[in-house]
Amino acid sequence: MFLLDPFSGISGDMFLSAMIDFVDKQELITTIKKVIDVDIEVKKVKKCHILANKVNIIPKDIDYNADTYKDIKNIIKNSDIQRDIKTTALDILKILANAESRVHDISIEDVHFHEVGNYDTIADIVGAAYIINKLKLKDNCLYRPINVGSGFVETEHGLLPVPAPATAEILKGLKIFFSDIKEELTTPTGAAIIKYINPKLVEGSFIIKNISYGAGDKDLELPNVLRVFRIEYIKMEKIVLLETNVDDIPAEILGYLYEVLEGKVRDLHFIPTYMKKNRPAYTVRAIVDRDKANEVAKIIMRETGSLGVRIFDIERITADRDFKTIKLFDEYVKIKIGKIDDEIISEKPEFEDLKKIAKKYGIPLKDLYKITFSKQIR
Incomplete structure (x- = not known):
């Protein structure tokens, strides 16, 4: 399990930089390059004396000409990458575009990404989609409150408060906090990535297995990094x-x-x-x-x-809980599955489902339990 700690905010490149230690670096780069022709540099930098990864997306001397939702969507859709990664990338892009659409009261197809560069937005979204799928982050991620910074940011629409309106729209439902740093610490792309993952706010205790830092572009009085813990979570x-x-x-x-x-x-x-x-x-x-x-x-x-x-x-x-459904005497029975660290520790049929079958077919309830355990669940 992973714990995102955006104490200094989150952006697309910070997310890639923080997570690159946990995936196949070359496969990540190859996936991004299948979508957009850029150079990708991975290096180590120091932020306030903390060593961190830094992924730089470097444009080539070409006109990418793709800064609308429709343009970027078509580039991703027409690319030769895995279907699940493509679907995730399109979903993250849609979160970003929907926010812009609501804030500016325009059709999503007319959204124009003024504040984000076209080539690095595509690279960040595709790279994030690769990481999310490889690490199964939607079911495997927690987070601490997100630092959005404070002050104002210069945009195509003039001076706007931090977080920018689209970022604030995306962050609905997530726990954030303002800091004394007069900077935009959480970007729309970073917000869209964490919104898609939809992590739970961390509670209780955990054991740290690994730590990675992903550097941002700013030099601040605190380390401009996204910290990620790989943890064994004690679900409390x-x-x-x-x-x-x-x-x-x-x-x-x-x-x-x-x-x-x-x-x-x-x-x-x-x-x-x-x-x-x-x-x-x-x-x-x-x-x-x-x-x-x-x-x-x-x-x-x-x-x-x-x-x-x-x-x-x-x-x-508590154990993690999951459900599956089996068929018994042409009736559906829900099976509750208990897991600890992905190990199944219990599988139990729902009592109400078995009671319904027992009454309908005149079968003793104790016999239905035996039949269910002998036939199911594997």
Whole structure:
């Protein structure tokens, strides 16, 4: 798994530079050259004394004549590169063009990329598409908040605030922050790349395996690099445990509480216990997301009459979850798959799917479990 750390922003060339250590360098260069005829230089540079990779896209003495969405789209579509890389490149380009279209209120086919060079935009997008596919980054990437810089940037449309309007449009839904550096640190192309990857914001703990730095063009008071960690991620969730003891309500109330809290809790259980004066009682324990803790606590108090609910912040490690569907007696059964580090640790059929088949065909549920485990899932 990879963790993008854009503490100094992100651009297309910074992304290529940071990730080039993790892919076949020559294959990456060859893929870009199949789309656009440029020279590509890969070297080491220092940014604030930190050694970093620097990928330079160098134009040849020719007129590339491709700075509209339509032109660049056709160049990529007509190129001889792998289909999945081509599709990804076109999707990233469309993110970029859609943002420009919305900001300037024009048709996407009329978008003209004023602020980005045509040859390096194509190279950055195609190179990023190659990297994303080779490393499967859409399912294998986290990120830290993105530094967009501050101040204003000179454009064809005049002086505009940082982040530029198209960049801001692309970054919707991602966590950003402004810094005191009066520069445009995140470019539209860099924003489009990270938007396409759609990484999750990092939480919890991880083990660092490798680190790579990709240099930008600026010389700043902080290193102008994109830092990338290759990590072993310990998938840790921060959740809340709610707990209260009740000794004076009928069991029917507890059964009803299950219904009331359906969809609001991760888990709910009642634990037999003894309270003061040796009274038989139950501990009501609910595991919930943090943003639902207050709502669920109030429901528990209203339904049980409890005068207080204890709240504990807790963490849990979770397996990755995936699903597939199999056919059993002409009915579809969803299989839940649990994985740790890509190793399958469990495969379980959905109870509701098997229950439906058991009722329809008059087959004991326990036999359906046996049939499912013997036939499926491999």
